[in-house]
Amino acid sequence: xxxxxxxxxxxxxxxxxxxxxxxxxxxxxxxxxxxxxxxxxxxxxxxxxxxxxxxxxxxxxxxxxxxxxxxxxxxxxxxxxxxxxxxxxxxxxxxxxxxxxxxxxxxxxxxxxxxxxxxxxxxxxxxxxxxxxxxxxxxxxxxxxxxxxxxxxxxxxxxxxxxxxxxxxxxxxxxxxxxxxxxxxxxxxxxxxxxxxxxxxxxxxxxxxxxxxxxxxxxxxxxxxxxxxxxxxxxxx
Amino acid sequence: xxxxxxxxxxxxxxxxxxxxxxxxxxxxxxxxxxxxxxxxxxxxxxxxxxxxxxxxxxxxxxxxxxxxxxxxxxxxxxxxxxxxxxxxxxxxxxxxxxxxxxxxxxxxxxxxxxxxxxxxxxxxxxxxxxxxxxxxxxxxxxxxxxxxxxxxxxxxxxxxxxxxxxxxxxxxxxxxxxxxxxxxxxxxxxxxxxxxxxxxxxxxxxxxxxxxxxxxxxxxxxxxxxxxxxxxxxxxxxxxxxxxxxxxxxxxxxx
Numbered sequence: 263x264x265x266x267x268x269x270x271x272x273x274x275x276x277x278x279x280x281x282x283x284x285x286x287x288x289x290x291x292x293x294x295x296x297x298x299x300x301x302x303x304x305x306x307x308x309x310x311x312x313x314x315x316x317x318x319x320x321x322x323x324x325x326x327x328x329x330x331x332x333x334x335x336x337x338x339x340x341x342x343x344x345x346x347x348x349x350x351x352x353x354x355x356x357x358x359x360x361x362x363x364x365x366x367x368x369x370x371x372x373x374x375x376x377x378x379x380x381x382x383x384x385x386x387x388x389x390x391x392x393x394x395x396x397x398x399x400x401x402x403x404x405x406x407x408x409x410x411x412x413x414x415x416x417x418x419x420x421x422x423x424x425x426x427x428x429x430x431x432x433x434x435x436x437x438x439x440x441x442x443x444x445x446x447x448x449x450x451x452x453x454x455x456x457x458x459x460x461x462x463x464x465x466x467x468x469x470x471x472x473x474x475x476x477x478x479x480x481x482x483x484x485x486x487x488x489x490x491x492x493x494x495x496x497x498x499x
Numbered sequence: 500x501x502x503x504x505x506x507x508x509x510x511x512x513x514x515x516x517x518x519x520x521x522x523x524x525x526x527x528x529x530x531x532x533x534x535x536x537x538x539x540x541x542x543x544x545x546x547x548x549x550x551x552x553x554x555x556x557x558x559x560x561x562x563x564x565x566x567x568x569x570x571x572x573x574x575x576x577x578x579x580x581x582x583x584x585x586x587x588x589x590x591x592x593x594x595x596x597x598x599x600x601x602x603x604x605x606x607x608x609x610x611x612x613x614x615x616x617x618x619x620x621x622x623x624x625x626x627x628x629x630x631x632x633x634x635x636x637x638x639x640x641x642x643x644x645x646x647x648x649x650x651x652x653x654x655x656x657x658x659x660x661x662x663x664x665x666x667x668x669x670x671x672x673x674x675x676x677x678x679x680x681x682x683x684x685x686x687x688x689x690x691x692x693x694x695x696x697x698x699x700x701x702x703x704x705x706x707x708x709x710x711x712x713x714x715x716x717x718x719x720x721x722x723x724x725x726x727x728x729x730x731x732x733x734x735x736x737x738x739x740x741x742x743x744x745x746x747x748x749x750x751x752x753x754x
Contacts, residue, residue, distance in 0.1 A: 269612025269628035273715035274540045274665075277504065277511050282543060282714065295581060300646060319644045327643070328650040330579040332544040334712045365656070395578045395646045397546070398710045403616070457655045459583045 286338040290412050291359070291377070293463030296331040297454070298355060298384055300392060302444050302469025309472050318393040326445050326453050329395060331384060331406040331467075342385070342481045344404045350385040352477045353470035354428050354485065356421065356440050357382040358447055359412055360464040367455045372448035373415065375460075381410040381426045381485035382467055385477070409485035419489065421447040421468075427486045428475075435475060437488075443469055501664040504587075505534035516664065536588035539631055539665040540610060543716030545584070546707065547606075547635060549576040549648060551722025552695050575698045575706060578646075580635075580654045588663035591751040592636060593656070594732050600639040601750075603730060604723035605681045605738035607674060607693050608633040608661060609700055611717040615708045623704035626713065629667040630674060632746040633720045634660040634681075634738040637727075661718070664744045671742060674700055679740040683730055691724025693740075 272279055283294035301307060307314050307322055314322050337343065344350055361377030385405040389396050409428070413419070426438040445453060447468055454466065477483065503514045503521060507529065514521040520530035550556045586592060594601050612628025636658040641651035671677075674693060681689035698706075700721065707713060730736055732752045739745040 270614075270715035273543075274610070274612060274628055275502070275504075275513065277541070279541055282716070297581070317644075321644075323643055323645045325641070325643065325649070325651060327645040328654070329646055330581060332579060332711075334544065334714065392645055393647060394576055397577050397579070397707075398574065401579070402710050403712050454650075457651050458581065459656050461583070 282333055284336050284338050287336055287408070290380075290408065291463050292465060293461055294333050294336060295461065295464040296336070296382070296406055296467065297464070298329050298331065298467030299445065299450060299469045300327040300329055302326065302450070303442055303471060304444065305442075305472040326450055328454065329400060332401055334403050335401050335406040337404040337407045340383070340407045340409055340483045342407070342477050342479055342483065344385050344402050345387070345479070347479055348387065349476045349478055350405070351388055351474040352483060353384040353386065353474045354409065354426055354438055355382050355384060355467035355470050356424055356426060356487070357465040357467045358421065358451065360460045360462055360466065361415070363459060363461055364451065364455045365459040367452050369448045369452045372451040375451060376415045376447070377462070378412040378415050379419070379421060379424060379487060380408060380412045380465070381428070381487055382465065383407040383409055383483050384467060384470065407483055409483050410487050413487045423490055425488045425490070427488055429484045430475065430477065431482055438471055440468065501666050501670070503539045503662065503664050504537045506537060507534045511537070532589065536590070536662055538585050538587055538661040539663065541716045542582055542585055542661065542718060543714055545580040545582075545659065545718050545720065547578050547580060547653065547720040548698065548703065548722040549578060551575070551697050552691060552724040553697055554691070554695065554725035555723055555727070557725070575703060577707070578648060578653065580659055583656050584654050584659040586657040586660045586748070588660070589747050590657065590660065591749050592658050592660070593753050594730075594750045595638065596753045598638050598640040600729050602637055602639070602727040603681055603689070603736050603738060604635045604637060604727060605679050605689055605740070606633040606635055606720045606723050607677065607679065607740055607743065609674070609719040609721060610665065611713045612715050614712060614714050616712040618705060618708045620701040620705050623708060624701050626704070627668045628715065629665050630671050630743050631661055631665055632663070632738055632740050632744045634736065634746055634748055635720055635723070660738070660746055660748050662744065662746055666743050677740050677742060679724070679738070681726065682737040682739070683728065683734055688728050689724065689726030691726070693721070695724060696721055
């Protein structure tokens with residue numbers, strides 16, 4: 263190929279270029295880096311049953327199983343606009359928003375690194391095999407949706423007591439608790455930052471329930487974060 | 500023109516090759532070790548290919564648990580990395596205490612210069628801005644069989660080295676005709692040729708752009724041939740690709 267490539271030199275070579283993170287995300291103080299945990303609930307492994315102990319998996323995961331939702335996945339609304347009309351699994355996670363440069367964070371100090379919490383839908387085509395990452399299934403354009411406001415992490419918020427009240431097209435369909443995570447929010451942050459620094463505005467998706475709802479183009483997803491059934495939610499201003 | 504990004508005396512500079520090392524955009528000529536080298540472009544999404552050279556597949560075959568086929572036949576094995584993994588030329592990478600198998604991987608990195616989605620092969624090749632060298636370390640001790648290769652193996656801070664130079668596409672008439680090699684403390688340990696890639700660059704970009712928009716700064720690490728060997732603290736590893744560059748890294752102990 264000898265033709266001169268016409269490249270976006272500002273995006274490639276201007277060291278101060280910030281154009282790649284959608285404004286919708288920047289406005290919520292998000293960096294655009296999104297990481298998530300797979301299989302972080304007992305029901306995920308239970309559904310796979312004996313297969314967990316056989317090839318190719320051979321045994322249950324010993325460490326958090328991570329995936330990334332890169333910048334092409336960052337949706338700018340919570341209306342499903344992913345793919346070309348096929349059904350998507352909407353894995354809904356509680357995500358923690360990282361508040362500071364976080365490297366080798368201890369579990370006991372983890373909450374100091376958490377700036378907030380937000381409900382995120384991680385859309386994917388159906389996965390039946392988790393041995394290898396499935397990019398074609400998991401990182402389609404617009405497959406990472408912010409569903410709620412960012413709840414500021416004030417001191418007394420215990421993320422394991424947060425619930426996500428999920429609505430599809432305005433109708434509440436599910437209340438998702440966070441008390442059954444295998445690695446808690448604090449443990450997840452600690453295990454991940456052992457080897458991989460997280461930065462302010464990064465999101466860490468803590469794991470979704472099994473049997474995610476199936477969604478289609480045009481449906482609107484939304485969520486409220488609730489601290490418990492009886493106390494009012496607290497939102498960032 | 501080839502370009503690099505370096506830090507020197509308090510500022511970030513663009514730099515170009517020079518007989519005596521490099522020349523900054525402001526005209527100062529410096530030698531290679533006077534500056535801190537950074538990745539030579541704004542790195543976007545990093546997509547890495549696994550098992551993309553047939554001799555490397557054979558090398559690892561005793562250790563692969565099962566050859567699972569994807570639903571789509573011959574779909575490439577691709578995984579993601581984050582910007583936190585990136586390190587520049589002449590840097591140091593931490594080797595965790597007690598691991599048995601940390602190996603380098605010399606790879607041709609393909610840098611996207613235009614936004615493309617559902618591109619055909621001509622459009623995809625035209626969207627390549629240029630190339631650089633990558634050394635993408637792996638620490639096999641941490642391997643697990645969930646979304647493998649899992650992040651503790653392949654997404655560690657500072658273990659994905661990029662550089663030294665961004666080489667424009669027009670200076671690389673055939674990216675599938677390049678010799679590559681890795682030297683450990685001056686001895687050649689890995690050799691290969693980019694013509695041996697199983698999934699070639701054009702079809703790879705067509706496949707990726709079929710489900711994701713590729714953007715300027717996105718970079719595809721195209722895999723490594725056989726010859727990966729454990730390396731230890733103090734080792735100096737040079738991964739080089741003829742016409743693209745000679746990328747250097749040293750391993751340091753965990754503190």
